[in-house]
Amino acid sequence: MERDLSLFTVGPTDSLRLAMEKIDRNKHRVVVVVDEGRVLGTVSDGDVRRAYLHEQLPITPVSQIMQLNPHVTTETDPERRRAALLRERVTVLPVVSEDNVLLDVELAYEPFAD
Amino acid sequence: MRHIAILTEARSSYGYLRPIARLIEADPELQYSLIVTNQHLLPDFGYSVEEIERDGLNITDRIYMTLDGYTPATMVKSLGVLLLSLGDAFVRLQPDFVLVLGDRGDSLMAALAGAHMNIPVAHIQAGERSGNIDGLTRHAITRFAHVHFASGPDAAERLRRMGEDEWRIQLVGAPQLDELVRGDVAPPEEIAERFELDLTEPLLLVVQHPVTEEYGEGVEQMRETLEAVCELRHQTVLIFPNTDAGSDDLRLLVERYHRPFMRLERNVPRRVYGGLMQAASALVGNSSSGLIEAPALNLPAINVGERQRDRARAPNVIDVPHDRSAIADAIRRALSAEFRAGLANGDSPYVSDGRVSERIVEFLKTVPIDARLLRKQIAY
Numbered sequence: 443m444e445r446d447l448s449l450f451t452v453g454p455t456d457s458l459r460l461a462m463e464k465i466d467r468n469k470h471r472v473v474v475v476v477d478e479g480r481v482l483g484t485v486s487d488g489d490v491r492r493a494y495l496h497e498q499l500p501i502t503p504v505s506q507i508m509q510l511n512p513h514v515t516t517e518t519d520p521e522r523r524r525a526a527l528l529r530e531r532v533t534v535l536p537v538v539s540e541d542n543v544l545l546d547v548e549l550a551y552e553p554f555a556d
Numbered sequence: 557m558r559h560i561a562i563l564t565e566a567r568s569s570y571g572y573l574r575p576i577a578r579l580i581e582a583d584p585e586l587q588y589s590l591i592v593t594n595q596h597l598l599p600d601f602g603y604s605v606e607e608i609e610r611d612g613l614n615i616t617d618r619i620y621m622t623l624d625g626y627t628p629a630t631m632v633k634s635l636g637v638l639l640l641s642l643g644d645a646f647v648r649l650q651p652d653f654v655l656v657l658g659d660r661g662d663s664l665m666a667a668l669a670g671a672h673m674n675i676p677v678a679h680i681q682a683g684e685r686s687g688n689i690d691g692l693t694r695h696a697i698t699r700f701a702h703v704h705f706a707s708g709p710d711a712a713e714r715l716r717r718m719g720e721d722e723w724r725i726q727l728v729g730a731p732q733l734d735e736l737v738r739g740d741v742a743p744p745e746e747i748a749e750r751f752e753l754d755l756t757e758p759l760l761l762v763v764q765h766p767v768t769e770e771y772g773e774g775v776e777q778m779r780e781t782l783e784a785v786c787e788l789r790h791q792t793v794l795i796f797p798n799t800d801a802g803s804d805d806l807r808l809l810v811e812r813y814h815r816p817f818m819r820l821e822r823n824v825p826r827r828v829y830g831g832l833m834q835a836a837s838a839l840v841g842n843s844s845s846g847l848i849e850a851p852a853l854n855l856p857a858i859n860v861g862e863r864q865r866d867r868a869r870a871p872n873v874i875d876v877p878h879d880r881s882a883i884a885d886a887i888r889r890a891l892s893a894e895f896r897a898g899l900a901n902g903d904s905p906y907v908s909d910g911r912v913s914e915r916i917v918e919f920l921k922t923v924p925i926d927a928r929l930l931r932k933q934i935a936y
Binding site: 454477478480481482483493496498502505506507510511514516538540541542 | 816
């Protein structure tokens with residue numbers, strides 16, 4: 443199944459506000475920061491919350507607060523991907539190529555229907 | 557009670573000002589005020605002011621100064637903001653001494669403000685050579701400083717030749733080596749866990765800053781280094797560049813080059829940086845730590861480009877141009893057992909017996925603050 447990744451990705455110059463909107467809508471607490479297809483980092487709702495506590499504005503670009511070393515997997519086998527997700531205890535595990543190009547996201551659970 | 561105002565602009569220098577602040581704190585005849593500015597207050601650099609807060613040090617001033625844009629013009633304007641703010645801070649604090657260090661514009665602003673306000677200025681790391689604008693800045697600070705703390709005989713001699721009075725030149729050693737000499741750095745197990753590293757394999761530590769005189773070339777220079785790192789595919793920890801002109805483009809480039817064998821860090825505490833240097837197989841880039849701290853750990857340093865051109869160096873340094881194959885070759889050479897073996901007990905122009913901070917504080921405490929100290933004459 444091809445997953446629509448648009449709710450799971452933002453660009454590095456996108457705002458905290460946009461990241462928070464996507465996090466709200468994707469229901470997985472995290473978005474992946476992608477530039478020219480490559481994974482730069484991740485932003486979680488906790489990261490945004492901490493940024494607000496540091497008096498960052500909703501227009502601050504996500505690149506300033508993103509996690510730079512997110513857990514990712516290069517596994518192609520679905521079961522191994524699943525195992526990697528559980529091992530890392532994240533809600534969203536980016537699946538990347540050797541060159542760090544985002545291919546898919548492995549999710550901890552299926553989103554609830556709206 | 558003698559009151560010392562200390563300026564800190566980045567985590568790199570804060571780490572060795574901290575022991576000095578602690579010594580002042582412990583002395584009933586001394587007090588200090590910590591003025592925190594520039595990178596410490598920026599989210600891009602991981603809010604390092606929080607580390608100072610956790611340490612419980614006496615922060616009296618937070619001077620927000622850094623204009624966005626990171627161009628030569630914003631650098632100048634940012635320094636102007638700092639200078640303006642320091643005038644007010646010194647009026648309010650009424651310090652007896654201003655303590656600055658190194659070769660950064662922030663320190664020059666504090667020296668300018670202090671000297672104009674008749675407050676004696678003491679300068680750590682005086683008289684060393686460094687390339688580009690930093691070198692000019694260091695010697696400009698010397699002109700405005702009333703006391704010069706030198707890290708080695710070579711630096712002390714240069715201060716003498718610059719016409720500074722002998723008694724103002726204090727050959728104390730390099731305080732940034734105190735912690736390394738005492739072994740006060742994060743142990744290898746902590747480094748391995750924190751950065752998810754396998755320390756039985758080679759580890760590269762990459763720190764490369766933009767060079768002000770080569771503004772606009774920083775991205776291509778960094779690309780050469782990153783290509784070399786990507787060719788070798790050793791596990792790598794890369795620390796983001798400082799806020800100098802051109803640094804935002806460098807950060808974006810680095811993020812694009814991020815590969816699974818790399819860790820990117822906005823900023824690490826000094827204790828952790830010391831641990832990384834101790835655990836690393838080679839340091840790559842243009843940080844002064846490759847020339848000052850690395851020799852004390854027998855760590856090979858691949859020094860890329862001109863940023864450290866004029867700085868005194870030990871045999872651990874391999875100088876290379878901004879060229880990916882030259883950098884890759886130098887890393888291979890640095891990782892060889894022969895090269896590393898040749899470094900044991902190598903000479904370094906930077907010395908420490910682990911007690912440099914004590915000597916600095918003792919001098920600040922005892923030197924008479926009088927007309928002799930404040931009225932400088934520069935005699936050639």
